[in-house]
Amino acid sequence: xxxxxxxxxxxxxxxxxxxxxxxxxxxxxxxxxxxxxxxxxxxxxxxxxxxxxxxxxxxxxxxxxxxxxxxxxxxxxxxxxxxxxxxxxxxxxxxxxxxxxxxxxxxxxxxxxxxxxxxxxxxxxxxxxxxxxxxxxxxxxxxxxxxxxxxxxxxxxxxxxxxxxxxxxxxxxxxxxxxxxxxxxxxxxxxxxxxxxxxxxxxxxxxxxxxxxxx
Amino acid sequence: xxxxxxxxxxxxxxxxxxxxxxxxxxxxxxxxxxxxxxxxxxxxxxxxxxxxxxxxxxxxxxxxxxxxxxxxxxxxxxxxxxxxxxxxxxxxxxxxxxxxxxxxxxxxxxxxxxxxxxxxxxxxxxxxxxxxxxxxxxxxxxxxxxxxxxxxxxxxxxxxxxxxxxxxxxxxxxxxxxxxxxxxxxxxxxxxxxxxxxxx
Numbered sequence: 001x002x003x004x005x006x007x008x009x010x011x012x013x014x015x016x017x018x019x020x021x022x023x024x025x026x027x028x029x030x031x032x033x034x035x036x037x038x039x040x041x042x043x044x045x046x047x048x049x050x051x052x053x054x055x056x057x058x059x060x061x062x063x064x065x066x067x068x069x070x071x072x073x074x075x076x077x078x079x080x081x082x083x084x085x086x087x088x089x090x091x092x093x094x095x096x097x098x099x100x101x102x103x104x105x106x107x108x109x110x111x112x113x114x115x116x117x118x119x120x121x122x123x124x125x126x127x128x129x130x131x132x133x134x135x136x137x138x139x140x141x142x143x144x145x146x147x148x149x150x151x152x153x154x155x156x157x158x159x160x161x162x163x164x165x166x167x168x169x170x171x172x173x174x175x176x177x178x179x180x181x182x183x184x185x186x187x188x189x190x191x192x193x194x195x196x197x198x199x200x201x202x203x204x205x206x207x208x209x210x211x212x213x214x215x
Numbered sequence: 216x217x218x219x220x221x222x223x224x225x226x227x228x229x230x231x232x233x234x235x236x237x238x239x240x241x242x243x244x245x246x247x248x249x250x251x252x253x254x255x256x257x258x259x260x261x262x263x264x265x266x267x268x269x270x271x272x273x274x275x276x277x278x279x280x281x282x283x284x285x286x287x288x289x290x291x292x293x294x295x296x297x298x299x300x301x302x303x304x305x306x307x308x309x310x311x312x313x314x315x316x317x318x319x320x321x322x323x324x325x326x327x328x329x330x331x332x333x334x335x336x337x338x339x340x341x342x343x344x345x346x347x348x349x350x351x352x353x354x355x356x357x358x359x360x361x362x363x364x365x366x367x368x369x370x371x372x373x374x375x376x377x378x379x380x381x382x383x384x385x386x387x388x389x390x391x392x393x394x395x396x397x398x399x400x401x402x403x404x405x406x407x408x409x410x411x412x413x414x415x
Contacts, residue, residue: 083267
């Protein structure tokens with residue numbers, strides 16, 4: 001546990017210093033402020049489509065820091081130094097997942113409030129959006145990290161990350177945006193299931209990817 | 216805990232479909248040191264990575280008892296952090312106290328640089344920082360890849376002293392170096408002897 005905290009604290013500090021924390025927030029706000037210019041200032045239309053649009057923005061925002069999550073530490077030898085100390089790659093990825101979500105999830109949820117105001121979303125939609133993001137952002141963080149571990153050793157990994165992540169992100173988008181219109185709570189449960197699955201496999205798959213990248 | 220030791224028997228390494236070396240045998244007991252020699256690309260760094268457990272040996276066995284500390288060409292210190300803080304992260308992972316870290320920095324003559332961000336350090340200073348991390352780790356097995364690269368004469372003497380002290384305390388040192396480093400009666404392993412003749 002102590003080890004997890006030490007590693008996560010360092011990852012969070014690194015993200016803070018590389019300005020990686022502000023980028024997704026700025027991106028979300030930028031998209032939310034551009035959207036009304038594109039579809040027109042019709043409040044009813046904005047209110048109806050704005051929630052789903054914010055889910056797309058959140059998903060794309062989560063891909064922005066992907067190239068900084070693993071590759072720099074791999075190139076600097078940090079991952080090798082951790083491995084030489086007998087610290088499992090799974091633990092390293094888990095700590096990184098915790099740090100990545102802490103730096104990205106709450107900030108995105110906070111940024112959703114002014115974004116929702118720009119799109120004239122009503123109170124019920126904002127509540128559904130925030131609850132969905134609370135459940136969905138760990139999955140978005142996990143997905144970004146998983147893709148980062150897979151592409152860490154490659155050149156021009158940016159474009160590849162998008163291609164790898166987007167198909168896996170489709171269920172999150174369907175269930176996440178589905179929670180906005182769904183009264184039964186089924187979409188929320190599916191979102192929770194998809195989120196749990198991604199969070200659970202990321203340390204294992206990511207750890208294996210880092211190990212394989214050494215060969 | 217069992218006795219500190221590093222034993223290789225019949226170790227071979229294949230990288231990128233090419234057999235780098237084979238049949239490398241080495242047995243190091245407490246106080247033992249070995250020096251890897253050979254031209255560039257012969258597989259010195261790969262052998263060190265195999266010993267660190269970062270690469271799998273394609274054949275043969277690696278038997279390691281005791282923690283390892285690795286110093287390779289990559290610094291693995293956070294560039295924006297002051298040197299002391301950057302080293303502290305690793306010292307915490309190694310379970311080393313403040314005093315141990317201070318001692319290690321002093322041994323590498325880094326105490327005046329403690330507050331300088333890592334990115335401002337020169338090549339030799341960075342190398343000394345990596346060696347200070349090895350010192351502070353308290354690990355019995357040191358794996359040093361080109362430890363004397365970029366070090367000035369004074370720093371090379373410091374390195375020699377530290378290695379001698381480590382060996383005297385029952386540690387193990389495996390180093391790859393082109394420069395002569397002050398090792399007392401090392402086992403010299405000429406990697407060129409282990410290059411496969413019939414390599415494809």
